[in-house]
Amino acid sequence: MYFVEMKRFSLLSKYACWRSNYSTASRSDHYDIIISGGGMVGFAMACCLGKSDCLASKKILLLESSSQKQLTLASYNARVSALNHGSKSLLESLGVWQHIEKTRFASIKKMQVWDACSDAAITFWKNRFKLPQNDDELVQVTLEDGSCLTTDLIIGADGYNSGLRQNMKSQYISFDYNQMAVVATLRISECAENITAWQRFLPTGPIALLPLNNELSSLVWSTDKITAKCLLDLPPDIFCDRVNQALWNNEFRNLGVHNVSERIFQMLKIFRINSTEENANDTRQLPPSVVEIQGRQAAFPLSFGHSVDYISNKAVLIGDAAHRIHPLAGQGVNLGFGDVVALNDVICEAVNNGADHGSYLYLKQYQSNRQLHNLPVMATVHGLHFLYSTTWAPIVMLRSTGLNVFDSLSSVKSLITKKASI
Amino acid sequence: MLKNYSTIISQLSRNVSLKSTVNVDEIQKFSKMASNWWDVDGPLKAIHSLNKLRTPFFEKGIRSYQKSTVENAYNSQALPLAGFQVLDVGCGAGILSESLGRLGAKVTGIDPSEENIEVAYQHAKKINLNNVSYEVKTIENFQLCNSTLFDAVIASEVIEHVDNQELFIEKCSELLKPGGSLFITTQNRTAASWALVILGAEYVLNVVPRGTHDWKKFITLDEMISFLGKNNCQLRQVRGYTYNPLMNNWDWIKTTDINYALHATKVVDK
Numbered sequence: 001m002y003f004v005e006m007k008r009f010s011l012l013s014k015y016a017c018w019r020s021n022y023s024t025a026s027r028s029d030h031y032d033i034i035i036s037g038g039g040m041v042g043f044a045m046a047c048c049l050g051k052s053d054c055l056a057s058k059k060i061l062l063l064e065s066s067s068q069k070q071l072t073l074a075s076y077n078a079r080v081s082a083l084n085h086g087s088k089s090l091l092e093s094l095g096v097w098q099h100i101e102k103t104r105f106a107s108i109k110k111m112q113v114w115d116a117c118s119d120a121a122i123t124f125w126k127n128r129f130k131l132p133q134n135d136d137e138l139v140q141v142t143l144e145d146g147s148c149l150t151t152d153l154i155i156g157a158d159g160y161n162s163g164l165r166q167n168m169k170s171q172y173i174s175f176d177y178n179q180m181a182v183v184a185t186l187r188i189s190e191c192a193e194n195i196t197a198w199q200r201f202l203p204t205g206p207i208a209l210l211p212l213n214n215e216l217s218s219l220v221w222s223t224d225k226i227t228a229k230c231l232l233d234l235p236p237d238i239f240c241d242r243v244n245q246a247l248w249n250n251e252f253r254n255l256g257v258h259n260v261s262e263r264i265f266q267m268l269k270i271f272r273i274n275s276t277e278e279n280a281n282d283t284r285q286l287p288p289s290v291v292e293i294q295g296r297q298a299a300f301p302l303s304f305g306h307s308v309d310y311i312s313n314k315a316v317l318i319g320d321a322a323h324r325i326h327p328l329a330g331q332g333v334n335l336g337f338g339d340v341v342a343l344n345d346v347i348c349e350a351v352n353n354g355a356d357h358g359s360y361l362y363l364k365q366y367q368s369n370r371q372l373h374n375l376p377v378m379a380t381v382h383g384l385h386f387l388y389s390t391t392w393a394p395i396v397m398l399r400s401t402g403l404n405v406f407d408s409l410s411s412v413k414s415l416i417t418k419k420a421s422i
Numbered sequence: 423m424l425k426n427y428s429t430i431i432s433q434l435s436r437n438v439s440l441k442s443t444v445n446v447d448e449i450q451k452f453s454k455m456a457s458n459w460w461d462v463d464g465p466l467k468a469i470h471s472l473n474k475l476r477t478p479f480f481e482k483g484i485r486s487y488q489k490s491t492v493e494n495a496y497n498s499q500a501l502p503l504a505g506f507q508v509l510d511v512g513c514g515a516g517i518l519s520e521s522l523g524r525l526g527a528k529v530t531g532i533d534p535s536e537e538n539i540e541v542a543y544q545h546a547k548k549i550n551l552n553n554v555s556y557e558v559k560t561i562e563n564f565q566l567c568n569s570t571l572f573d574a575v576i577a578s579e580v581i582e583h584v585d586n587q588e589l590f591i592e593k594c595s596e597l598l599k600p601g602g603s604l605f606i607t608t609q610n611r612t613a614a615s616w617a618l619v620i621l622g623a624e625y626v627l628n629v630v631p632r633g634t635h636d637w638k639k640f641i642t643l644d645e646m647i648s649f650l651g652k653n654n655c656q657l658r659q660v661r662g663y664t665y666n667p668l669m670n671n672w673d674w675i676k677t678t679d680i681n682y683a684l685h686a687t688k689v690v691d692k
Contacts, residue, residue: 053500054500055500056500057500057501134460135460135462136460136545136548136549137548349474351500351524352478353473353474353477353478353521354473354477354481354520354521354522354523354524354525355473355474355477355521355524356524356549359462360462360463361462361470361471361474
């Protein structure tokens with residue numbers, strides 16, 4: 001697992017401008033591919049397509065409504081992203097990872113439980129799309145200033161409020177978790193090596209600490225809306241107290257459950273299911289305590305959403321525009337980067353086979369591949385959220401013993417971890 | 423006198439029909455589909471998805487035996503067929519012609535159906551594909567003024583619909599430059615192909631319109647190889663392939679009993 005601060009991706013935008021076949025400003029009317037939305041996923045898509053040799057003769061345009069942000073390294077941004085190995089190898093292949101490594105990242109070596117927040121910025125997309133009915137017509141994009149562009153393929157990377165998705169009239173299944181994520185950068189104490197991601201499931205939602213460097217960690221605390229609003233208004237010192245309390249206190253502990261799960265844990269030890277070489281790592285570390293907060297805490301709402309169709313004639317959705325999940329497993333942006341790789345593959349395959357690069361036949365292949373991958377992840381994350389948001393004893397016991405047994409079966413665990421990072 | 427004359431005419435026309443590859447029923451059948459040709463989910467969706475399999479086969483085949491006259495690194499990446507003259511025989515509405523055109527080839531598509539060529543022409547015009555042209559011609563008429571002109575002649579899913587199949591191969595061969603590539607994809611005449619192509623695809627699953635294929639007109643691989651040998655062509659590669667109607671997907675398979683794709687090159691005269 002790797003953590004990268006969101007602002008890192010303005011590097012991507014600089015990188016994108018180097019390429020001659022790139023054009024982020026010029027206004028000729030037709031482009032082979034237009035990407036709407038310049039977030040992490042949109043820019044990764046642009047870089048990926050721009051680096052593909054088979055698309056060397058294509059004109060690609062990226063549209064972003066907000067002005068270019070300057071990268072500042074002075075302080076940590078409250079929003080961080082957890083990247084899995086699949087995302088890391090994508091960024092490596094784009095030549096972006098080396099820049100991230102040089103500037104700022106922290107790797108997590110000890111736990112697979114983590115948390116991060118997906119792109120929460122609400123983009124007010126003012127451009128209008130006109131999608132074609134027939135395969136020999138073009139997509140029309142009308143920009144804010146009234147100018148009109150045409151393209152063979154429009155890629156929607158415009159976030160969970162995707163304007164393109166609304167235009168596609170795709171059915172969108174969504175609901176609000178009635179929760180908010182409170183985020184902040186925290187200074188922690190007594191840590192020789194800050195490499196563990198902490199996540200604790202409270203009945204109101206998970207609280208997670210993600211290492212940024214040896215002294216700083218990023219907080220993502222998902223909780224109900226009322227608590228979140230209270231937390232937002234707290235002065236710094238009291239806020240830190242509340243975080244420590246949430247990490248340490250035992251008021252939610254159910255004694256009966258605790259006993260049963262301890263017994264099962266002992267039993268597992270007797271049967272030596274624990275592999276010996278991993279025993280050293282299995283001893284639980286205590287969570288760090290928070291000393292102070294850097295800057296202010298912030299919050300954003302959490303919801304679940306999934307577009308039934310990722311594609312329509314000459315239009316395709318990637319990243320949060322297609323799917324949005326609870327950040328408790330930190331899979332959000334990884335699913336998006338996975339979309340980027342898959343879409344780039346089918347576009348290149350189409351071009352190499354002499355098909356139109358926006359061919360519906362190939363886009364369909366992208367849709368079925370990604371839904372096959374994304375839906376189980378989304379269902380699991382949603383299931384975890386449900387499982388951990390209850391205080392009902394039988395379920396608490398089930399998940400507690402379940403975790404212990406799961407933890408012991410190291411072979412199964414490594415298999416699943418491997419799967420998760422693909 | 424008049425009686426004599428009409429006898430001559432009827433004899434002449436019989437001769438002509440003997441030497442024609444055109445099957446009028448088949449042309450009418452495909453002309454009726456003209457408006458549906460470009461619907462990727464329509465009655466001809468299998469032909470659209472076949473492009474995924476056949477286009478790379480043709481592209482790699484052409485490039486492995488011939489060198490393009492246009493030589494530069496950029497072309498080999500984005501336009502691998504730049505500099506090649508390709509004839510798509512029985513092009514229909516240009517599903518394959520356009521794919522080959524996008525890869526850079528200068529493509530001529532011929533089809534005896536006027537309706538099909540009209541659809542093909544309009545479609546290529548709309549998407550601004552300038553290196554693809556079409557003509558309403560039978561292969562024997564086209565061959566008269568275009569002998570030894572093409573680097574590659576492709577008859578994909580066509581020969582099972584024509585009369586006088588040996589003549590068809592002869593004409594294909596005559597159109598090729600020496601050393602040029604002839605590609606044929608078609609159905610084999612075996613029990614397996616009858617069960618799959620006729621019974622399965624047309625009657626049980628209804629993925630291909632009924633009556634599209636006449637099993638008796640399918641050519642076995644042996645017959646095909648003998649036609650090629652007689653017409654100065656050397657066999658280079660044969661591959662079997664099959665269709666998965668549930669996924670609308672084609673795959674290469676080991677057996678050539680159902681469908682086969684074949685690559686031959688015209689022998690260079692010494």
